[in-house]
Amino acid sequence: MSQTTEAPRPAATTHRAKTKPVLSEGKRAERRLGLLLCAPAAIVMLAVTGWPIIYSVWLSLQRYDLRFPAKQEFVGLDNYATVLSNGYWWTAFGTTALITVISVVIELFLGMALALIMHRTLVGRGLVRTVSLIPYGIVTVVAAFSWKFAWTPSTGYLATLVGPNTAVLTEKASALSAIVLAEVWKTTPFMALLLMAGLALVPDDLLKAASMDGAGAWQRFTKVMLPVMKPAILVALLFRTLDAFRIFDNIFILTGGSQGTGSVSMQTYDNLIRGLNLGIGSTMSVLIFIAVAIIAFVFIKVFGTAAPGSDTGRR
């Protein structure tokens, strides 16, 4: 560490031009050292994140089935044509999109309500906040199993509640509802947490001023709080949409993808791990990657979501 110490420079030499900063010799050396010190970490990061992505793109361009090692060959974009022209893929895509949209919308409303409650609670604030976070703290697979047992005919309490001789998880519509319910129950607290951070941004003085001007509770909510909270809401929506689109564990446990409830991640798992088809499976994971990238792009460029902590704000 001792080598990096530098004498403070006169103001004139650190003067920056408007267009391009002119760096002094010492500043450049400092920057070079900084880059060198960062390099090992950056290289490791690239190796563990970049390499698998590149490798799966490479695999997606090949016919590569572990059962037929001799038939491995480069097929270009054939796998993409196969997947994108396949009915199963689009069914799964539709199911995933449906689950994503419905669960995120419900979570937004419930999360907002929960955030307001947590924000406004006067007594036992810590306790209320902790209790409402419990679902988020439970491992998804464990929670999914308890949902599954609750829906099992003749033994589960929820199954008994909806009536005898009904098997909720054996029909598409009811099974999808059960999945959405499990998903909403699990992640609403997360949504609420993000929204609560947004609520903290709303200055109390602003609300008091609005109320002086004769704004009712609803008007204060829609005209004052929501606009101020918009960046927080968008970030919460972005996070949840990206997460919901990759839904896997709840479906894996609750239905195993039967009755047409499989998501794209489920289907990728079936092709890659169960079917041992590295080519098709990698193609699907690349497609999911692209879909997620598009969702993020739309949120950031179209809706103007700002990354948390960035100072650019709304566009």
Next chain:
Amino acid sequence: MAQPTARRPWWRRGAVATAAAALAAPLVAACGTGAGGGVTLTVYYPPEQHFQNVVDQCNEQAGGAYHIVNLTAPRDADGQREQMVRRLAAGDTSLDILGVDVTWTPEFAGAGWIVPWTGANEAEAKKDVLAGPLASATYDGKLYAATKHTNVQLLWYRDDLVTKPPSTWDEMIADAQQLKAQKKPYKIGFTGAQYEGLVVGFNTLTASAGGKLVSDDGTKAVVDDGAVQALAMLKKFATAGVTDAGLSSAQEQQTALLMENGDAAFELNWPYVYAAMQQDKPDLFPHFKWTRYPSMTPGGQARVTIGGENLAISAYSQHKDEAFKAALCLRSPKMQDYSAVNDGVPPTVASVYDAPDMAKAYPMKDDIKAELATAASRPITPAYQNVSTIMQNLLSPPSAIDPQSTADKMRQAIQDALDSKGVLP
């Protein structure tokens, strides 16, 4: 520069050393030499209550030449296969003997993950083995596994409700409808969930109708007229009002429960339900009878799908010679007799059926043996798992089958799977 490593607190160093030792210990156990200078072998086998006793007996017989460690695989077949396949694809040398389901033989052999049996080992593994089970361990003309136990389904019924057991599916459905009209227990238990069990039922129906799903060499999807008849029968069965509301989610367990709860008059299931009924419902047990699986046509014979478990040797095993010997011990006639009596799994060696203790534990052994003589295999191809997944998807729910168009879709999808270019649902 400072030297911070020297100043690590003592407990920290202790913890690291302990963790390192804990990590290294299983490796040492897996690769090292066992007691008496012999090698340590691992057997990766699904849960079977008394299998550890079999392993212990073999270890004793080995006299120190090898020591077998039993690694219990997950309970469900899919889970077993996934774990095994991942380790094999990565060339894991810590697996020696593998318990493989009969449908995995072509897949594992085709990928080069298991080695063929030759010479004296082959001769001993084939000795006195029934033809059906033996075929399930053979691929491409070579023996890839030693048969451990086999399985076929039977028709179970209640003799207080049914005087003369039906011999065809049509009769069985008509009998059930008659019982329903008389307000008696009438349901027919069948594994109709979207999983391997549904494929087993469909494969039996297809073979019984003289049909074929995949060509013998495993390269062409056939799905002929016999398959269409089987689809029509499944549809008729599922819509005749003789099944439980939960048919499309019923696996073996639910099917057995339907009978045990007194709702069913018939049940199509594996022989283990006999011991289960004896234990769970002793009052119903005296009326719990069996007969051979119903056929598709009057006077015809059912060709039931064969199941079971075989023992194969991993291509990555470091001790193949000992592994062959150990596997032969684990599936020897003596051990098959022991497993049949204690775990209810049907033997693959013909002479075991005549063992004195079999008569009491296995009163249905003659029917099992007769069914094994004409048993049908599921499609023999390395891509079986994909073929099965596709069939499960198209067959579920059975009430929604449209025989001709389902068959056409199935033919196309199976062909894609065989060419490994299709997408799995």
